[in-house]
Amino acid sequence: MSAGPQTAQPLADRRALLRGAGGFLATLLAPGVTLYAFGAQGSPSEGPASSKVRWALLIDIGKCPPGCDLCVTACREENGWRDTGRPDIDAQWIRKVKLRDAQSGEHREVPVMCQHCDKPACVDVCPTGASFKRADGIVLVDKHICIGCRFCMMACPYKARSFVHEPLTDQKPWAPRGKGTVEGCTLCVHRLDSARLPACVETCADKGGGAMMFGDLNDPNSDIAKAIAKYPPSQIRSDLGLEPAVRYRNL
Amino acid sequence: MAKLRFRRLDQHSPAFWGVIGLQVFLLALGLGAALYMEEHGHAVTGMSNQIVWGLPHVFAVFLIVAASGALNVASISSVFGRPAYKPYARLSGILAVALLAGGLAVLVLDLGRPERIFVAMTTYNFKSIFAWNIYLYSGFMLIVGAYLFAMMDRRASQSAMLGKTMGWIAFAWRLILTTGTGSIFGFLAAREAYDSAIMAPLFIAASFLYGLAFTVLVLATTGRELGHELMPKEIAEKFRGLLSIFALSLLYFTIVHHLTKLYASGHQGVEVFLLRDGGVYPLVFWLGQIACGTLLPLGLLALARDSVTVRRLLPLVSVLFLLGGLAQLYVIIIGGQAYPLKLFPGMEVSSSFFDGTVASYRPSLPELLLGLGGISLAALLTTLALRLMPFLPELQTARE
Numbered sequence: 248m249s250a251g252p253q254t255a256q257p258l259a260d261r262r263a264l265l266r267g268a269g270g271f272l273a274t275l276l277a278p279g280v281t282l283y284a285f286g287a288q289g290s291p292s293e294g295p296a297s298s299k300v301r302w303a304l305l306i307d308i309g310k311c312p313p314g315c316d317l318c319v320t321a322c323r324e325e326n327g328w329r330d331t332g333r334p335d336i337d338a339q340w341i342r343k344v345k346l347r348d349a350q351s352g353e354h355r356e357v358p359v360m361c362q363h364c365d366k367p368a369c370v371d372v373c374p375t376g377a378s379f380k381r382a383d384g385i386v387l388v389d390k391h392i393c394i395g396c397r398f399c400m401m402a403c404p405y406k407a408r409s410f411v412h413e414p415l416t417d418q419k420p421w422a423p424r425g426k427g428t429v430e431g432c433t434l435c436v437h438r439l440d441s442a443r444l445p446a447c448v449e450t451c452a453d454k455g456g457g458a459m460m461f462g463d464l465n466d467p468n469s470d471i472a473k474a475i476a477k478y479p480p481s482q483i484r485s486d487l488g489l490e491p492a493v494r495y496r497n498l
Numbered sequence: 499m500a501k502l503r504f505r506r507l508d509q510h511s512p513a514f515w516g517v518i519g520l521q522v523f524l525l526a527l528g529l530g531a532a533l534y535m536e537e538h539g540h541a542v543t544g545m546s547n548q549i550v551w552g553l554p555h556v557f558a559v560f561l562i563v564a565a566s567g568a569l570n571v572a573s574i575s576s577v578f579g580r581p582a583y584k585p586y587a588r589l590s591g592i593l594a595v596a597l598l599a600g601g602l603a604v605l606v607l608d609l610g611r612p613e614r615i616f617v618a619m620t621t622y623n624f625k626s627i628f629a630w631n632i633y634l635y636s637g638f639m640l641i642v643g644a645y646l647f648a649m650m651d652r653r654a655s656q657s658a659m660l661g662k663t664m665g666w667i668a669f670a671w672r673l674i675l676t677t678g679t680g681s682i683f684g685f686l687a688a689r690e691a692y693d694s695a696i697m698a699p700l701f702i703a704a705s706f707l708y709g710l711a712f713t714v715l716v717l718a719t720t721g722r723e724l725g726h727e728l729m730p731k732e733i734a735e736k737f738r739g740l741l742s743i744f745a746l747s748l749l750y751f752t753i754v755h756h757l758t759k760l761y762a763s764g765h766q767g768v769e770v771f772l773l774r775d776g777g778v779y780p781l782v783f784w785l786g787q788i789a790c791g792t793l794l795p796l797g798l799l800a801l802a803r804d805s806v807t808v809r810r811l812l813p814l815v816s817v818l819f820l821l822g823g824l825a826q827l828y829v830i831i832i833g834g835q836a837y838p839l840k841l842f843p844g845m846e847v848s849s850s851f852f853d854g855t856v857a858s859y860r861p862s863l864p865e866l867l868l869g870l871g872g873i874s875l876a877a878l879l880t881t882l883a884l885r886l887m888p889f890l891p892e893l894q895t896a897r898e
Contacts, residue, residue, distance in 0.1 A: 335546035374628035395610015404688030412541040427610030
């Protein structure tokens with residue numbers, strides 16, 4: 248059996264069902280066992296994040312129904328960002344972008360969050376190194392050394408980062424935020440480090456269209472690596488050469 | 499040539515004290531605004547997740563760009579060997595330092611976490627153009643300080659070689675510094691309004707203009723205060739020529755910048771926005787930057803019949819160029835962000851995060867006060883320096 252990634256696609260066949268059930272059982276049993284479902288690398292119990300892993304998302308827009316915002320709601324609840332009645336300054340770690348093709352009139356909705364680029368512009372421009380990329384490819388902000396210059400927000404082509412404009416209360420202990428600092432999708436790094444799927448992926452699989460597949464691009468046996476090898480997906484603004492870890496199908 | 503003599507600014511009229519009092523008041527308001535923003539967060543400003551750099555950045559970049567340009571006069575004297583400018587070299591240096599301090603103060607106080615400035619000074623990401631700029635700014639202060647020492651110290655100033663060497667180092671450094679400031683925008687590949695190598699020379703041209711305009715204003719003000727004309731007719735004529743050349747250079751780079759973007763189909767949207775359809779931004783561009791900030795002062799300089807008229811017009815012209823500079827940076831910094839990022843070219847987009855929407859921005863009072871406070875800080879530092887040390891020339895043609 249592959250020690251590859253976890254996928255959140257609907258478990259259409261028996262093999263996938265068994266694997267999913269296995270993952271669920273493992274979650275109940277012990278974190279150490281659950282890690283197996285993710286792959287052997289990048290677990291806290293085995294030291295720091297490993298560059299042998301490259302976490303990625305494959306989002307099938309064909310399975311992402313218009314009007315559904317389960318991924319957004321899940322992220323909010325998980326990470327504690329919320330509407331304050333000031334949409335211009337409210338943080339949004341993930342959002343649904345509505346697309347309309349002016350010629351065909353076709354509508355689509357695309358979840359957009361930090362694309363966890365391999366060559367992240369936000370990391371390049373950050374003067375203190377507060378914007379950084381973990382060895383496993385997750386792009387984060389070190390809240391202790393972020394000075395709130397917002398240069399990363401200027402540099403990010405995906406509008407993936409938010410600045411905390413107001414004092415905060417009721418934060419989630421696992422997702423610390425801070426007034427005057429910049430933040431964005433962490434790919435639920437706290438969940439990954441304890442071998443759980445990102446909240447958006449999990450919710451999309453459980454209650455939504457199962458549009459999000461999560462896994463390790465570096466593991467050729469992982470579902471995501473196989474899916475990407477079979478039909479190369481799209482990237483947003485691939486022309487910029489940032490090599491995002493979030494890929495899209497049917498964009 | 500007669501030996502140059504310098505003096506301190508040791509006479510203060512009630513009006514001058516009034517101006518100093520006003521600057522102190524504005525500086526206090528600026529600091530109060532910064533504290534207010536620090537306490538309540540940037541929610542009390544007009545900035546948002548769409549317009550992440552607002553009016554404070556306009557003022558900060560304006561002052562920083564002007565700072566490097568203020569060194570012009572010293573450079574012309576020592577690097578290009580024009581003795582006519584030598585009497586102004588000291589003033590040029592101290593003004594550069596004061597303007598840079600004013601700009602940096604605004605930049606730092608607008609940070610989300612200004613108290614972490616020591617983090618910014620001790621923890622570096624060497625790939626960041628911002629981090630490079632921190633070195634460039636501190637280096638500029640040190641180099642101009644050493645340059646001033648070379649000019650003002652009794653023994654050091656005996657060495658023409660030292661003065662010339664420091665002049666060259668300072669000149670090279672200031673060009674690199676403004677290249678760095680322009681590249682903060684030029685390196686932003688994600689935003690259509692920027693992403694251009696021309697931002698660096700455009701900012702250099704702007705710095706020449708703003709810096710000289712500030713120099714003229716200081717000379718006019720202090721000259722009046724001392725009852726001692728600091729801009730003889732021949733210098734006024736030279737300043738007329740230089741201001742015109744600098745303004746035309748800036749206009750040239752501005753035209754090339756916009757034409758280049760206009761020519762590429764993919765960038766026409768942002769150009770049409772900034773130049774025609776973007777509401778306040780085309781207005782600020784055409785009326786503020788081009789008409790009042792470039793063509794009007796250029797016309798005044800061109801049409802002035804004699805040197806006395808030129809000298810009388812120079813302060814007004816300088817104020818117009820500086821207002822044009824603020825207008826230019828407003829369009830570049832705010833207008834450039836107001837135009838939406840293009841995540842999905844060719845598609846109509848919308849979202850709860852204002853994708854595909856022109857961002858709205860209304861500058862708030864705290865932002866304006868913080869920006870003005872930076873100018874006041876520069877003015878007060880200059881005045882203090884002129885009071886304490888002999889930066890101002892005593893010209894033989896003083897009383898015309």
